[in-house]
Amino acid sequence: IRRWEGVLSGLESDPESLAGQVDWVTKRRVVEGVRERHDLDPTDMKLAAVDLQYHDLRPDRSLFARLGAEKLVDPEDVRAATTTPPVDTRAYFRGRCLARWPDRIVAANWDSMVFEAGGETLRRVPMMEPSRGTEEHVGTLLDTCGTVEELLERLSN
Known part of the structure; x- marks a missing residue:
């Protein structure tokens, strides 16, 4: 104090x-x-x-x-923080995706990520809400998706 x-x-x-x-x-x-x-x-x-x-x-x-x-x-x-995202914010989703699919991510910033979705197709994933994208929210999804295509498909549903 x-x-x-x-x-x-x-x-x-x-x-x-x-x-x-x-x-x-x-x-x-x-x-x-x-x-x-x-x-x-x-x-x-x-x-x-x-x-x-x-x-x-x-x-x-x-x-x-x-x-x-x-x-x-x-x-x-x-x-440690430069490579391990906090689990309780959208940084978790961003960090895990960057770690798993670095060659498939075209851009990443605070509120969105852009993935190479096959060929010349790009897909933007908005991340406007800081409290979504946490380990609790997307941990299982990220653990069970084997490819970027699968992740994008499941996020669309």
Whole structure:
């Protein structure tokens, strides 16, 4: 609770004092530092690349990892989370499909997946509801479908 109060107080009085503790403050400082050092326009695509590289999950590429910022989560838990989706959100469906049929998935994002459904046919599977696609909801389905075609057929019914 003290830590939470300290962060709220810092956000109210001096957000920059939380660099190294609050992710968005730290990231803003990094991006602004690059912008100022290289005299870049705020819309320069190099800054967009820095923005993405900051959160790159590969430790050798991540700007965050190089900073040595305070971490609240065990690095091993982070590594595990990159390949093991949580079982209680739609990420479970997305992660399991990516693990089982990586060559048949054309696109995957927060709210949909696009599968290669044979030949040149693509099938979009909407995932608008975060609470659907959980292990409880689709675990058995994914365990019993042997092919993408079977999965898509069963999802259609």
